[in-house]
Amino acid sequence: MDSVCKITCIGKEAPNFKAPGFDAVKGSFETYSLADYKGKYVLLFFYPGDFTYVCPTELVALASLKDKFQEIGVQVFVVSTDSKFSHKEWNANELSKAVNGAYPYPMLSDTLGWIGRSYGIFNDETGVDLRGVVLIDKNGLVQLVYVNAPPIGRNPKELLRMALALKEHDDNGGKVIPACWMPGDDTIDPSYDNSGKMWDNYKEILEKELK
Numbered sequence: 001m002d003s004v005c006k007i008t009c010i011g012k013e014a015p016n017f018k019a020p021g022f023d024a025v026k027g028s029f030e031t032y033s034l035a036d037y038k039g040k041y042v043l044l045f046f047y048p049g050d051f052t053y054v055c056p057t058e059l060v061a062l063a064s065l066k067d068k069f070q071e072i073g074v075q076v077f078v079v080s081t082d083s084k085f086s087h088k089e090w091n092a093n094e095l096s097k098a099v100n101g102a103y104p105y106p107m108l109s110d111t112l113g114w115i116g117r118s119y120g121i122f123n124d125e126t127g128v129d130l131r132g133v134v135l136i137d138k139n140g141l142v143q144l145v146y147v148n149a150p151p152i153g154r155n156p157k158e159l160l161r162m163a164l165a166l167k168e169h170d171d172n173g174g175k176v177i178p179a180c181w182m183p184g185d186d187t188i189d190p191s192y193d194n195s196g197k198m199w200d201n202y203k204e205i206l207e208k209e210l211k
Contacts, residue, residue, distance in 0.1 A: 009119075009142050009145070010142055010143065010144075010145065011141055011142065011143070012141060012142060013140055013141060013142075014034060014042075014134070014136045014140055014141065014142045015034075015118035015119065016033070016034050016035050017033070017034050017114065017115045017118065018031060018032070018033040018034075019031070019032055019033075019079075019108045019109060019110060019114075019115060020032075020084050020108075020109045021077075021084055021087070021106050021107050021108040021109055022084045022085075022087040022088045022091065022106070022107045022109070023106050023107075024088075024091045024095075024096065024102035024103040024104075024107070025102045025103075025104060027102070029084050029088075030106065032077065032106060032108060034136075034140075037075050038138075038139075038140050039138055040073055040074070040075050040138060041072070041073055041074040041075065041135070041136065041137060041138055041163060041166070041167070042074070042075050042076075042077070042134075042135075042136040043069070043074050043075070043076045043077070043133070043134070043135055043136075043159065043163065044077050044079055044115075044119070044132075044133070044134040044135075044136070045058075045059075045062060045076060045077065045078045045079065045105075045133060045156075045159075046078075046079045046080065046110075046115075046116060046119075046121050046129040046130065046131065046132040046133070046134075047059065047078060047079070047080050047129065047131060048080065048126075048128045048129065048130065048131065048150055049080055049081070049082055049128055050080060050082040050086045050087060050089075050090040051086075051090055051093075051094070054131075054150070054151065054152075054153045055080075056094060056095065056098065057153055058131075058153050058154055058156065059078055059095060059103070060095070060098045060099060061155070061156045061157075062076065062078070062105070062156040062159075063095075063098075063099045063103060063104050063105070064099075064156075065156055065157070065160050066104040066105070068160055069160065069163065072163060072164060072167050073138075073167075074163050076105045077105060077106050077107075077108050078105050078106075078107050078108070079107075079108040079110050079115060079116070079129060080107075080108075080109075080110060080128070080129055081109075081110050081111055081112075081113055081116070081122075081127065081128050081129055082109060082111075083109050083111060084107070084109045086109075087107035087109065091103045091107070110122075110129055113127070113128075113129065115129075116129035116130075116132070119132065119134050119145060120132075120145070120147070121134075121145075121147055130147050130148075130149075130150065131147060131148050131149070131150060131152070131153075131154060132145070132146065132147040133145070133146055133147075133154070133159060135159075135162060135163060135166065137166060137170065138170070143166055144162060144166075161181075161182065164183055165177040165181055168181075168183070168187060169187075172187055174190070175187035175188060175189055175190070176188045176190050178202075178205050178209070179209055180208070180209060185205075185208075186202070186204070186205055188202060188205070
């Protein structure tokens with residue numbers, strides 16, 4: 001663990017880590033370092049535990065978007081405090097059946113919670129990582145961190161939308177992304193000329209948000 005990531009880490013370098021994990025596609029145990037993925041978007045998808053209830057629904061929904069994340073160059077990791085051996089058994093007993101094959105993303109083992117702690121996602125009281133998400137850009141900077149309560153599952157389609165929005169921002173000269181943006185929608189030029197003139201210059205975007 002290089003540092004502890006607070007909310008102020010947004011826009012700053014992501015804390016590096018090196019962790020063991022299970023690659024179901026290769027059928028092998030591997031060691032993963034965040035530093036090896038500089039130049040790629042990285043999505044860290046933390047969850048409380050293998051062999052649980054909400055977690056498999058989330059991981060299966062995330063797996064269904066594998067091709068779309070791959071198309072835009074996002075490396076997805078799923079992370080929990082379970083051992084790499086537990087990940088292997090969970091894939092064999094449940095996940096592989098649900099996704100009709102090997103689970104497509106590397107499953108990282110954050111046994112002592114160091115990765116979760118570095119991003120403010122580990123829960124000391126329960127000893128597990130919470131339902132947290134971290135999105136890191138191609139420069140290794142943190143662009144999104146959020147955590148929600150264990151009983152509430154996340155929607156991976158929204159995570160894909162956020163990744164697409166970040167890529168659009170990066171690829172489109174720094175234009176900013178309005179609320180509820182979807183691929184193909186207009187973006188906004190954050191220029192002086194548009195300050196205080198959104199209704200005049202981007203009326204259609206504002207009207208869309210009212211619907």
